[in-house]
Amino acid sequence: MRVITRFAPSPTGRLHLGHAYSAALGRKHGARWLLRIEDLDPGRARPEFVVGIREDLAWLELEPDGAPIVQSERTHLYAAALDRLKAQGLVYPCFCTRADIAASLTAPHGDAGSAYAGTCRGLPDDPDRRAATPHSWRLDAAKAIAAAGGVPGWIEQDGSRHEGSAAMIGDAILARKDAPSSYHLACVVDDADNGVSLVVRGADLKPSTPVQRLLQVLLGLPEPTYLHHPLVLHDDGRRLAKRDQAPTLAAMREAGVDGRALADALGVGILPTGYRLALP
Template identity: 45%
Template sequence: MAGLLTRFAPSPTGYLHLGHVISALHARDHAGPDGYRVRIEDIDPVRCLPLYTQALLDDLAWLGLLPPAPIRRQSEHFPSYHLVLTRLKERRLLYPCGCTRQEVADASHGYAPDGSRIYPGTCRDHGPPEGRPLVWRLDMGRALAEIGGEPGWVETGKGRIGSEAAAFGDVVLARRDTGVSYHLCVTHDDALENIDLVTRGMDLFPVTSVHRVLQLLLGYPEPVYAHHPLILGADGRKLSKRTGAEAIRGLRAQGLSAREVRALACRALEESQAQTDYSVG
């Protein structure tokens, strides 16, 4: 594992909590010497606030989890993402879609592995309606035909995992509000930063199928993946800002040390693992 580059890539939509600490520790502990990076994934201008970005960086520094390497902020690199989109459009791998979320839900025939609705291909087959804001979708069938089928990926400790990108349907690569998407930006940035071990939570395990398709389409290197278990709340759901996870700054205010907070995160993860099986493959 020597020499590996990893990254912790949070979105600043709220304050850092114990689930973030586990992700940062997971990335740092898997990195080679000087191979741990932090990236701020702040493409959503409504939910990602400068207040949260600064608080996140302050908490990471206090925890001893902020590396000296430069911090990439996605909001500063929209032109580079748009260039990637242009390349895909020129190859006729993307198409415009004007369907509303309700229309997609009404016409969808099922759910993708990540729980999202599968797009039924309305605008791919008939063109978008006039006068509506557009998203740009990846024509997954055309994309898979171009790369020769499902690519799969290597998961640390598990070997090669079979992917199921086709089950996601035509995913959005450019949203109406930002003109880009998580799938596009994270794939591009991992390649740009030479990340060869992608570390992140098991909630993102399914979408790796989509990211591998994009890597092959764009000629990006194939990284290895290491998805970690999640800390669960009392209701069995993923610990998150939306479910009221206690912020690290709140624990700091209570007088806990950085070492105690790191230990608290690890204990919470152990308790979650005791009640959940995260085996893959």
């Protein structure tokens, strides 16, 4: 069977070396390699960064197979998937603000997404309130796990099987107040719709896998294989991040780096001087 992979950046800043490593690895493993623009964050996504993504990939000579898949043009698919979960009684509206959620956490430093206290879970359905009040939609994790017959595991590209657990899955947001879908829901819908059979992404996204596998089971979507690759770090161990102004591919291009040679080297795990891969 032909392996289909995808590169799915968010247009919220310029790409850096970590993105190039993920793209080169995906291109290497996929007989068909897709580009997906994950632009559902209205507060941060910018058209100029979409242009930048295409410029950077052209410089690397990593040409996607087919036109880009643009999530903002596919919101009807996410709405249909959410409706299916609503019909199964597996989601509920959440009216909490970020401040509400932070205040409800037992640990001040906790993750407000995975540690949601369930404040709105079990509220009586009130269509008038939903019509008048901005709200997100959350997965009822306990009901969802029961409906799926347990937490599904997943297979990594090396053939190893990973088992999920209920502790890995909170009441994840599936549609936000300001966006038609969360990363989790849009990701699984798009991967299935585009026939992605191998998900190549950074190890920092591995914790997303249990809830996404659960959604695949609930929605009757096929199970891909996963390749969670090590992150690219500075030699001193610092992560590359847009918010930390990591050196961009655009800056490397302006400095005269050969993009094709860089992509070829990244595809076999060779990084430029000053960078290393995180230890497993």
